Structure formats: C-alpha cells, structure tokens
Amino acid sequence: MEDYQEQEYEFLRRLDEERLDRRKLLKRGLAAGAGLTILSLPEAALAARAKALANPPLHGKDMTLADLVKAAKKEGKLNVIALPHDWANYGEIISTFKKKYGLAMDEANPQGSSSEENQAIRSLKGDSRAPDVVDDSPAFAIAGANEGLFAKYFNTKFKTIPRSMKDGRGFWVGDYWGAISFGVNTAVVQNVPKTWADLMKPDYRNKVALNGSPLTSGSAVAGVFAAALANGGSISNVEPGIEFFAKLKQVGNFIPIQANPQTIASGQTPIVIDWDYLNLAYIKEFPSAKIKVVVPSSGAYGAYYCQAINADAPHPFAARLWQEFLYSDQGQLLWLKGGSHPALFNDLAKRKVIPKALLAALPSASSYANVKFAGPSQQTKAKALIASEWPTKVGS
Amino acid sequence: MGTAPFFLYAFLFLLLPAGQVTVGAFENQKGDFTFHNIAQLFHQPNRHYFENSIEISLVTAILGGILGLVIAYAAIREGTPRWVRSTLTTFSGVAANFAGVPLAFAFVATLGVLGVVTAFLKNQLGIDLYGPGIGFSLFTKTGVEIVYLYFQIPLMILVIAPAIDGLKREWREAASSLGASAFQFWWHVGIRILMPSLLGAIVLLFGNAFSAYATAYALTGGGVGLVPVVIGFYLNGNVLSDPHLGQALAFGMFVVLAAMMLIYVPLQRISSRWQR
Numbered sequence: 001m002e003d004y005q006e007q008e009y010e011f012l013r014r015l016d017e018e019r020l021d022r023r024k025l026l027k028r029g030l031a032a033g034a035g036l037t038i039l040s041l042p043e044a045a046l047a048a049r050a051k052a053l054a055n056p057p058l059h060g061k062d063m064t065l066a067d068l069v070k071a072a073k074k075e076g077k078l079n080v081i082a083l084p085h086d087w088a089n090y091g092e093i094i095s096t097f098k099k100k101y102g103l104a105m106d107e108a109n110p111q112g113s114s115s116e117e118n119q120a121i122r123s124l125k126g127d128s129r130a131p132d133v134v135d136d137s138p139a140f141a142i143a144g145a146n147e148g149l150f151a152k153y154f155n156t157k158f159k160t161i162p163r164s165m166k167d168g169r170g171f172w173v174g175d176y177w178g179a180i181s182f183g184v185n186t187a188v189v190q191n192v193p194k195t196w197a198d199l200m201k202p203d204y205r206n207k208v209a210l211n212g213s214p215l216t217s218g219s220a221v222a223g224v225f226a227a228a229l230a231n232g233g234s235i236s237n238v239e240p241g242i243e244f245f246a247k248l249k250q251v252g253n254f255i256p257i258q259a260n261p262q263t264i265a266s267g268q269t270p271i272v273i274d275w276d277y278l279n280l281a282y283i284k285e286f287p288s289a290k291i292k293v294v295v296p297s298s299g300a301y302g303a304y305y306c307q308a309i310n311a312d313a314p315h316p317f318a319a320r321l322w323q324e325f326l327y328s329d330q331g332q333l334l335w336l337k338g339g340s341h342p343a344l345f346n347d348l349a350k351r352k353v354i355p356k357a358l359l360a361a362l363p364s365a366s367s368y369a370n371v372k373f374a375g376p377s378q379q380t381k382a383k384a385l386i387a388s389e390w391p392t393k394v395g396s
Numbered sequence: 397m398g399t400a401p402f403f404l405y406a407f408l409f410l411l412l413p414a415g416q417v418t419v420g421a422f423e424n425q426k427g428d429f430t431f432h433n434i435a436q437l438f439h440q441p442n443r444h445y446f447e448n449s450i451e452i453s454l455v456t457a458i459l460g461g462i463l464g465l466v467i468a469y470a471a472i473r474e475g476t477p478r479w480v481r482s483t484l485t486t487f488s489g490v491a492a493n494f495a496g497v498p499l500a501f502a503f504v505a506t507l508g509v510l511g512v513v514t515a516f517l518k519n520q521l522g523i524d525l526y527g528p529g530i531g532f533s534l535f536t537k538t539g540v541e542i543v544y545l546y547f548q549i550p551l552m553i554l555v556i557a558p559a560i561d562g563l564k565r566e567w568r569e570a571a572s573s574l575g576a577s578a579f580q581f582w583w584h585v586g587i588r589i590l591m592p593s594l595l596g597a598i599v600l601l602f603g604n605a606f607s608a609y610a611t612a613y614a615l616t617g618g619g620v621g622l623v624p625v626v627i628g629f630y631l632n633g634n635v636l637s638d639p640h641l642g643q644a645l646a647f648g649m650f651v652v653l654a655a656m657m658l659i660y661v662p663l664q665r666i667s668s669r670w671q672r
Contacts, residue, residue: 115637206509206526206533213618215636216629252528255509256535256619268510383635391441391621 056316058170060156060324068324069101071317077104078318081120081131082112086261086285088176088277089338096334097325103318114140114218121149121310132319134308135175137218139376141306145171150308153320157327161343164373165304175326176277176340177304179295179371180226181363183279186290188270196230196244196299199271204253209269210245211278212258213395214386222303223273224386225374230299235374238382239389246393256395265289275303276363280339295367302371304343329353341368414650420643433644441621446648449606449623452537456544457601461594463545464552465560471553472560485557488550495547500614503543507534535616543615544608548601555600559593591667599660603653623649 085091124130165174228241630642
C-alpha cells in the first residue's frame with residue numbers, strides 16, 4: 001500500500017517536472033516565432049491567464065501569491081471547522097490570517113471531531129456554510145480522500161513535506177505533529193514522573209488521567225499506544241498498553257476523568273497523559289498550576305493531523321490561500337509556538353529560521369528522537385482491540 | 397378529530413425517528429440488510445454496556461423509589477406541618493430537573509478527588525474517602541448511582557405524592573379500631589393501595605436513568621460504559637465510527653424498555669385488581 005503510494009507520488013512528481021519542461025519549451029518556441037506571432041501573443045496570453053485565474057489552481061506555483069490573495073479577497077471569507085483556539089495555537093493563527101489578508105473567517109463547531117468535519121463536508125455540500133478546509137486525523141483524511149470529499153492541491157512547499165506525512169495524490173498534507181507527554185501540575189505533585197513505570201508509584205494515587213476515554217478520543221488512543229511502546233508492545237500491538245492502564249487502575253492511580261483545562265487548572269487531574277502541544281499550552285494558560293511537561297523517553301508516540309480542502313469549497317481560493325499561509329514560515333512558526341511540531345520543522349531547523357526562545361520553550365529535541373508514528377492499518381487494528389478490551393479491563 | 401395533533405406529534409417525534417433507528421439497526425454501512433449489528437449486541441463489550449445500564453437503572457429506580465416514598469410519606473402524613481410539604485415539593489421540582497453537566501460538576505466539586513466534602517473529611521476528621529482503605533471513587537458505577545439518586549429521589553417524591561394523598565385517614569382509623577397494628581395496616585392496606593402507582597413510578601424512574609446521557613458522560617467521560625454514552629461514541633467519536641451499530645444499540649434500548657413494560661403491565665393489572 002505504501003510502496004504503491006510512493007510510486008504514484010514519484011510518477012506525479014515526474015509528470016509535474018515534465019509539464020514544466022513543456023512549458024519552457026513552449027516559451028522558447030514562442031520566442032523563436034516572436035516575429036510572426038507578436039500581434040496575437042498578448043491576447044492569447046491574457047486569455048490563458050484569465051482561464052487559469054477562473055479555476056482554483058492545482059499547484060501552488062500555478063498562480064502568484066498576489067493573484068491568489070486577490071481571488072481570495074473577492075470571495076471575502078473562509079469557512080473553517082473544529083479549530084479550538086487553545087489547540088495548537090489556532091487562536092493566534094486565525095487572528096494573524098484574518099489581519100494579514102483582511103478576510104473574514106467563519107468558525108464552525110470548534111470542539112468538533114474529525115468525523116464531524118467530514119460529515120459537515122457531506123451534509124453541507126453546495127451550501128455556502130460548508131467548511132472550506134478541514135484539519136483531520138490521518139484515518140479520516142484517508143477515508144475522506146477515497147470518498148472524494150477533498151480537492152487535490154499541491155501547495156508550494158509540497159515537496160518539502162516529509163514523505164510519510166502527505167498523500168501522493170495531493171488530497172491532503174500532514175500539517176503538524178505532537179508526541180504524547182505527561183503534563184504535571186507541580187502545585188499538587190512535587191515529584192515529577194519521568195517514565196511510564198514511575199506512574200505506578202503509590203505517590204500518584206488517583207492522580208493520573210487521560211484526555212477522555214480511548215473509545216472516543218484520539219489523544220487517549222495515543223496514550224495507549226505510547227504506554228504499549230514503553231511496556232514491550234509495538235505500534236502493531238497495543239495489548240501491553242491496555243494492560244498498563246488496567247494495572248494503573250488496579251493500583252488506584254488511574255482516574256477515569258476526562259482531563260480538560262478546568263480539571264487541569266483545579267488540580268483535579270494532576271498528571272495528564274496528552275499531546276505535548278496541549279500540555280505546553282497549559283503552562284502559559286495556568287501559571288499557578290506550575291505545569292511541567294515531560295516527554296517520556298521510553299514510549300514516545302507521535303501523531304500528525306492533515307490539512308485538506310473541501311472538493312466543493314464555497315471559497316476555493318481562500319481555502320488555498322489558507323494552506324499557503326499555514327505552510328509559509330510564518331504559519332509554521334505559529335504552530336511551533338503552540339508547542340506542536342510543524343510538518344516542515346526539519347526544514348525550518350536546517351534553514352535556522354526558528355527563534356532561540358521558541359526552541360528553548362519545547363522539551364529537549366532528544367526526547368523526540370525515537371518518536372514513532374502509527375499508520376492507518378495499525379491505527380485500525382489498535383482501535384479494534386481497544387474497543388473490545390478497554391471497557392471490561394479498564395472501564396467499569 | 398381532537399386527537400389529531402397528538403397523533404401527528406407522536407408520528408413525527410416518536411414513531412418516525414424510532415422507525416428510522418430500527419431500520420438503520422438492520423443495515424450495514426452500504427445500506428444492505430444485515431443481522432450483524434444486532435448479533436454484536438450479545439457480544440462483549442456491548443453486552444457489558446447493557447448490563448451496566450440495566451444495573452444502574454434498576455438500583456437507582458428501586459432505591460430512589462423506596463427512599464422517595466418514605467420521604468414523601470413523612471412529609472405528607474398527618475401531623476407534619478403544612479410548610480414542610482410545600483417546601484419539599486418545590487425543592488423536588490427543582491432537583492428532579494437538575495441533571496447533566498451542572499449536576500456532574502456539583503458532585504465533582506463536593507465529592508470529587510478535591511471536593512469540598514472530601515477535603516473536609518480528610519483534613520478535619522481524618523477520613524480519606526479516596527485512600528486505599530475506603531477506596532471510594534465518584535467516577536465508578538457506585539459514583540454514577542449516587543449522582544443519579546440525586547434526581548431520582550425528588551422525581552419519585554413528585555410522582556408518588558398524589559398517590560399518598562389518596563390514602564384516606566379513615567382507612568387507617570378503621571383498621572386500628574379493628575385492632576390492626578401499624579404493620580398490619582401497611583401490609584394489608586397501605587402497600588396494596590399504593591402498589592399500582594409505586595410500580596408505575598419505578599418504571600418511570602428506570603426509564604429516566606436508562607436514557608440519561610449527559611450526567612454520566614460529564615462525570616466519567618465514558619469511563620463507566622453506559623449504552624447511551626456508547627451510542628454517542630459510535631455516532632460522532634474520533635475512534636469508533638459505526639452509526640449502524642449505534643442504531644442497533646438504540647434498538648436494544650427499545651427492547652429493554654419494551655421488556656420492562658411487558659413485566660409492568662400484568663403486575664399493574666394484578667395489583668390494581670381491588671380497584672375494580
């Protein structure tokens with residue numbers, strides 16, 4: 001499956017280059033025949049340009065940014081869905097985008113799930129309120145692409161995005177990733193746990209929580225994956241992760257409360273197993289909780305989200321402008337500021353465009369060295385196992 | 397003709413949605429007919445969800461029913477000042493509708509790990525509710541039952557009060573003048589008169605707890621697997637996405653409620669025989 005995608009990607013890339021070559025050739029040919037065609041050329045060129053502008057581009061470089069901005073401004077608006085302002089710095093990303101391009105944004109259902117995002121594309125088809133862009137988890141991005149919900153778009157940075165984090169056909173691109181971390185409220189717990197085994201200590205009785213039940217929350221599933229990696233499991237075998245939580249519950253340390261900003265601030269969930277970017281955001285949000293974020297070196301599990309554009313987007317140009325903005329250095333650094341690792345992180349680091357203060361605020365790069373990602377089939381397998389075993393082993 | 401609005405209402409808001417759920421329960425993702433979803437209900441973990449839901453509903457219905465009856469009787473019977481009753485019914489009217497997220501929050505703030513009551517017991521009396529000795533937790537089945545009782549008892553009080561009013565003072569006087577003890581009066585007269593209403597009220601409480609969603613969800617985030625919460629997971633979760641299995645679970649709930657009615661109707665008939 002993956003090889004097949006790689007091949008397809010290679011093919012598309014070559015096709016892309018070929019097209020460029022052909023364009024170059026055409027230009028040369030035109031130059032040679034300039035003497036003859038000089039009168040008709042501007043008209044033809046103008047017509048071609050007008051045609052290119054009428055349809056949203058397939059490639060980011062098919063259109064200049066200025067033209068894209070102009071077309072987006074004509075649409076005047078961008079519809080987004082399921083972007084909580086305290087999630088991965090989306091609050092600042094949205095306000096910066098609005099200010100920079102003078103576009104209005106309609107934010108629907110901020111707490112929505114990936115499944116609800118795809119459902120909104122389906123049920124609002126043809127409606128002006130339909131979401132233009134979605135930020136899906138990979139499973140739903142793949143399902144949505146196969147269902148024909150998304151438009152193909154190769155943004156200008158497409159080639160720089162790591163291969164494992166994009167769809168070769170151009171239906172979606174990975175946007176940011178995070179790793180599972182412990183967010184510790186040190187106002188309640190002085191002794192910060194460093195490893196998964198530490199969580200079993202009697203000091204942490206009734207103190208360890210997940211972000212929801214893994215039967216409904218993707219971050220909680222990730223917590224199970226990470227626990228599995230740390231306890232002899234692998235991304236294709238999460239059984240040890242389920243056993244870990246069963247034992248954690250048995251010793252009385254696990255509390256089945258869904259951690260949210262309120263429980264974290266109040267200290268009701270003093271140790272939260274959740275994405276690093278969420279836990280890092282709480283440091284600033286709740287200074288009195290004195291939150292420390294640890295990415296456990298054993299059992300580092302990461303996951304990325306995916307940007308996709310609605311195939312029937314009511315504002316197709318604004319949708320593409322949004323993606324160009326997100327993959328610009330400015331957009332990428334805004335994500336990093338929220339504690340998540342943007343898709344182009346390695347490229348940014350190589351070009352040394354990341355401010356030092358921003359890097360210093362993150363857990364050390366070495367904690368992320370062994371981070372593992374699960375593919376869609378491993379996800380499906382893990383979820384099926386969790387769905388059948390979690391309720392009786394860990395739930396009540 | 398006067399009943400037309402009722403039938404229209406029942407059709408649009410009861411029969412139509414229920415019919416759709418029933419049809420959906422027998423379909424697969426492609427829309428073909430299948431028994432697979434229904435068969436799933438008898439397997440783990442779905443069976444476990446039904447056991448949990450039925451257990452919690454039965455416990456809170458019976459316990460809530462008994463406690464509600466006793467409290468209502470104490471407030472209504474001869475000799476209790478009039479204001480007690482009006483205060484109790486007003487309070488019950490409010491408390492019976494106090495459910496969902498606010499109720500869950502109220503309990504977390506009092507009996508949660510850091511709740512006011514928990515902290516008081518721990519700091520002032522040295523009783524650590526959540527400690528290894530007692531091992532209490534609000535976020536378990538017991539916790540959910542305690543929280544449900546908060547609205548089940550007042551609902552029982554409201555529903556049973558008119559029936560208690562129906563217990564005439566003369567009957568009691570007649571019984572005692574014939575030499576009956578209090579126990580004999582209750583056993584041969586009181587309970588028998590109250591039984592039809594008592595059964596009806598308990599069935600109502602059962603349904604009330606069985607279908608409650610927001611309270612349990614807000615309290616445990618799905619840690620205690622109850623059928624309505626799990627249906628929510630299947631319909632809009634990030635993890636389990638299988639709307640037809642959700643509909644099959646909903647269909648299973650219809651069956652449980654129908655079974656409740658099948659037990660209730662003959663019991664009701666037997667217990668109200670004396671009325672005819």
